[in-house]
Amino acid sequence: MAKVYDSISADLQAFIHAQPMFFVSTAPLARDGHVNLSPKGLDTFRVLTPTRVAYLDLTGSGNETSAHLRENSRITFMFCAFEGKPNILRLYGRGRVLLAGSPEYLELAPGFPALVGARQIVVADIARVQTSCGEAVPRMQLINQRENLLAWARAKGDEGLDRYRRTNNVRSIDGLPSDFGAEVDEEVNTKKG
Numbered sequence: 001m002a003k004v005y006d007s008i009s010a011d012l013q014a015f016i017h018a019q020p021m022f023f024v025s026t027a028p029l030a031r032d033g034h035v036n037l038s039p040k041g042l043d044t045f046r047v048l049t050p051t052r053v054a055y056l057d058l059t060g061s062g063n064e065t066s067a068h069l070r071e072n073s074r075i076t077f078m079f080c081a082f083e084g085k086p087n088i089l090r091l092y093g094r095g096r097v098l099l100a101g102s103p104e105y106l107e108l109a110p111g112f113p114a115l116v117g118a119r120q121i122v123v124a125d126i127a128r129v130q131t132s133c134g135e136a137v138p139r140m141q142l143i144n145q146r147e148n149l150l151a152w153a154r155a156k157g158d159e160g161l162d163r164y165r166r167t168n169n170v171r172s173i174d175g176l177p178s179d180f181g182a183e184v185d186e187e188v189n190t191k192k193g
Contacts, residue, residue, distance in 0.1 A: 005130070012131070025038075025078070056109075067171065067176035074094065075095040077124070096124075097120045
């Protein structure tokens, strides 16, 4: 049976930190827009307070989360127990993006591992915390974290990552601007003015 809480308890925080991966889901307001669901790993999630969380977001093929949060701020996180006692935890909230180098990003960054390719931190204020049984989630064992994305980012280097983001991380697949895209648009407009 599902249980609903107002905040993240110490027990739930321990459960979150024991999970080697989590899922992030966002969606645009448009009815025919694409819902985004992304798996994340590499020790990038932090509970900041009982009602605020954050994760370090690495450069990837797109930037749907940023574009959706910029438009409507809705976000859901999900954690599943693949080992031990079955459990599913969902955190529902409102999020925003802190771009790398911004004052808020620099304030939170020391709480995360220094990972190559970090592009932003997503911060969310949580309004609903819900657990459910997870009895149908399979048992699986973690062999190790994949570091392929880190190797890819290392090979690109800072300039290559910047070019990649300017090409692939500016707009969502539905055409919504990401926070990074808004920064690029502002930069272009400043040069025109």
